[in-house]
Amino acid sequence: MRMTTWVGAAALTALLTACGEQTPPAQAATVSADAQALQSHLEFLASDALEGRDTGSRGHEIAAQYIAARFKALGLEPAGDDGTYYQRITFRRSTLTEGSAAMSVDTGSEVVELEYGDEFLTGPSAYTTTSTVTAPVVFVGYGLVSDEFGLNDYANVDVNGKIVMMVSGRPEELPSEEGAHLNSSKTKFAAERGAVGIITLHTPMREEVRPFKVSAMYQRAPRITWLNPEGEPNVTYKNLQGSAYVDYRAAAPLFANAAIGMDEVFAQLEKGEQPQPFELNTKVTLSRASEHEQITSPNVAAILPGSDAELQHEYVLYTAHSDHIGVTQDLSQDDHINNGAMDNASGVSVLLETARMFVEAAERPKRSILFLSVTAEERGLLGADYFAHYPTVPLQQIVANVNLDMPVLLYDFADVIAFGSTHSTLGSTVAEAAGQFDIALSEDPMPEQAIFTRSDHYPFVKKGIPAVFLMTGFTAKGEDEDGGEIWGKFFAEHYHRPSDQPSLPINYEAGVVFTNINYEIGKTIANDDERPRWLPDSFFADLD
Structure with missing residues (x-):
C-alpha cells in the first residue's frame, strides 16, 4: 500500500517503531520517480484513441480530463477557474x-x-x-x-x-x-x-x-x-x-x-x-x-500548498504542454495520427510523476508548487501565454518556472542542457540537482536555434519570471550509444510525424533520472530562503 496522505517524517518513524521496525532517516526521506508510472501515463496520452491531441479536439479534451483526474487523485488543490482544475480558453481560428x-x-x-x-x-x-x-x-x-x-x-x-x-x-x-x-x-x-x-x-x-x-x-x-x-x-x-x-x-x-x-x-x-x-x-x-x-481548449492547473506560513504564498511553477498537432492530411502515409509521444506526452508524464513525488515526499516544500498543463503550445505557445496574461495566482508571486517539453527519452543520457541556465541563478540550481545523479550540465550545443524563446516558459520570461527548460544532452553513458546521433535521428525521422509514438525504444529508466532531476530543481527553489533572480547582465532581466 502506498501512502498518499501527508505523513511527516517523525510520525512515520514513530509508526514504524511501534511496529518494532526502524527505517534509516535517509531512506525515509527518499522519493523517486517510477518507470512504470511514466510508461502508463505516456502510453495513454500518446495512444491512437486521443488522435494527436490537437487544440480544441476531443482527443485533447480527454487528455485534459486524464491530467485533472490524476491531480485530483493526488489530493492537489484545483487552481483553474471557479474552483475547478480547468482554465478554459476561447480561441479564434x-x-x-x-x-x-x-x-x-x-x-x-x-x-x-x-x-x-x-x-x-x-x-x-x-x-x-x-x-x-x-x-x-x-x-x-x-x-x-x-x-x-x-x-x-x-x-x-x-x-x-x-x-x-x-x-x-x-x-x-x-x-x-x-x-x-x-x-x-x-x-x-x-x-x-x-x-x-x-x-x-x-x-x-x-x-x-x-x-x-x-x-x-x-x-x-x-x-x-x-x-x-x-x-x-x-x-x-x-x-x-x-x-x-x-x-x-x-x-x-x-x-x-x-x-x-x-x-x-x-x-x-x-x-x-x-x-x-x-x-x-x-x-x-x-x-x-x-x-x-471559435473553439475552446483548457489549461489544467493544480496546487500543492507550501508548508511555510510566509513562503506558501509564493509559487514554483511547473509547465508541460498537453497538446500536439493532431491528424495529418498527408494521404501518402498509412498512419495519419501524430501521437506526440516525445512531444509532449513525455513531458506531461514527467509533470505528473513530479507531482506525485512532491505529494509523497516526507516533508512538504516551503513554497507552494503550481502544476500547469497548457494547451495550444503547437499553435504558438498560446495556452502558456494566456495563463501569463490571466494567471489564477498572482503573477508576481510566481518565483520561477520549470518547463517540461519534449524530453527525448531514447537513450541513457549522461548530461543535460538547461536553456535559460545562463540568464539566472537557476543555472547553479540545475547543476546541483543534476550532479546528485552524476549527470553533467552542458552548454547549449545549438545556440543558433534560440530554443530559450521557443517553448512554454517564454511567455513567463517575458513577464519577468526566471525560467529553466531541461533537455537530455548529447552524451550517453554507454559507449554503444551516441546521444547526439539518437537525438538528431529523432528530429530527422520522427519529430511532428506519426512515428513519434509509444513503439519507439523509450528508455523509461532514463525518464526516472530526468524526472528526479526536475523534482530536485523544484524542491531546491521551493525551499531556498531567496527566490531566484535574473543575473545582472542578462538581456531578459528587464523585459516586462
Whole structure:
C-alpha cells in the first residue's frame, strides 16, 4: 500500500517503531520517480484513441480530463477557474478566404499586381472578415529597436499611417536568444509607431535557408489566437490592417522610385551592414478576406500548498504542454495520427510523476508548487501565454518556472542542457540537482536555434519570471550509444510525424533520472530562503 496522505517524517518513524521496525532517516526521506508510472501515463496520452491531441479536439479534451483526474487523485488543490482544475480558453481560428488575397504596387506611372502564392504570401486577419489598406511604403531595414544593442530602424522616418517594409531575419552579430526575442517583436515595433501594414521582404540570403516555395506550402493553414474576456484577440494590433511576405524576385516595383536600389540593400546585408530607413515613394494596396470560427481548449492547473506560513504564498511553477498537432492530411502515409509521444506526452508524464513525488515526499516544500498543463503550445505557445496574461495566482508571486517539453527519452543520457541556465541563478540550481545523479550540465550545443524563446516558459520570461527548460544532452553513458546521433535521428525521422509514438525504444529508466532531476530543481527553489533572480547582465532581466 502506498501512502498518499501527508505523513511527516517523525510520525512515520514513530509508526514504524511501534511496529518494532526502524527505517534509516535517509531512506525515509527518499522519493523517486517510477518507470512504470511514466510508461502508463505516456502510453495513454500518446495512444491512437486521443488522435494527436490537437487544440480544441476531443482527443485533447480527454487528455485534459486524464491530467485533472490524476491531480485530483493526488489530493492537489484545483487552481483553474471557479474552483475547478480547468482554465478554459476561447480561441479564434482564422482562415484566409480562397482567392481573396491581393497586393498591388502603385509606382506613379503604373500599377503592378503581384500574384498570391507565387510572388507574395499573406495570412488571415484575426480582427476583421474583410480588410483593405492603401498607404505609402517606408523601408525600415530589419525593423528592429533595441537600446541595448544600439538598434533603431525607425530613426528619422515617420511611419504613422504608412506601410513599413522590412527584410526578413536579423543581424548576424546579435546573440541568438536575444536576437530571436527582438525578431519576434517586429510587429510590436511597427504597430507602436503607427504603421498600418507590414511587408516583409524575402531576401536571397533567406532563400538559401528556407526557399520561398517552402513557406508558400504552409500559407493556407488556419491561424489560432486566444481571445481575452472581452472577446478581443491577443497581441494583435488593430492599426495593422494588412501584411505581406514578398519574394525578392517580385519586389522590384517597390523600389522603382527609391533613392537606394534593392540590390544595394542586399549587398549591404551580405557585408553584414545595417541598412538604413528611407522612403520608397510608392504606394501599396493590400486586401484580404478572412473566415472566423471559435473553439475552446483548457489549461489544467493544480496546487500543492507550501508548508511555510510566509513562503506558501509564493509559487514554483511547473509547465508541460498537453497538446500536439493532431491528424495529418498527408494521404501518402498509412498512419495519419501524430501521437506526440516525445512531444509532449513525455513531458506531461514527467509533470505528473513530479507531482506525485512532491505529494509523497516526507516533508512538504516551503513554497507552494503550481502544476500547469497548457494547451495550444503547437499553435504558438498560446495556452502558456494566456495563463501569463490571466494567471489564477498572482503573477508576481510566481518565483520561477520549470518547463517540461519534449524530453527525448531514447537513450541513457549522461548530461543535460538547461536553456535559460545562463540568464539566472537557476543555472547553479540545475547543476546541483543534476550532479546528485552524476549527470553533467552542458552548454547549449545549438545556440543558433534560440530554443530559450521557443517553448512554454517564454511567455513567463517575458513577464519577468526566471525560467529553466531541461533537455537530455548529447552524451550517453554507454559507449554503444551516441546521444547526439539518437537525438538528431529523432528530429530527422520522427519529430511532428506519426512515428513519434509509444513503439519507439523509450528508455523509461532514463525518464526516472530526468524526472528526479526536475523534482530536485523544484524542491531546491521551493525551499531556498531567496527566490531566484535574473543575473545582472542578462538581456531578459528587464523585459516586462
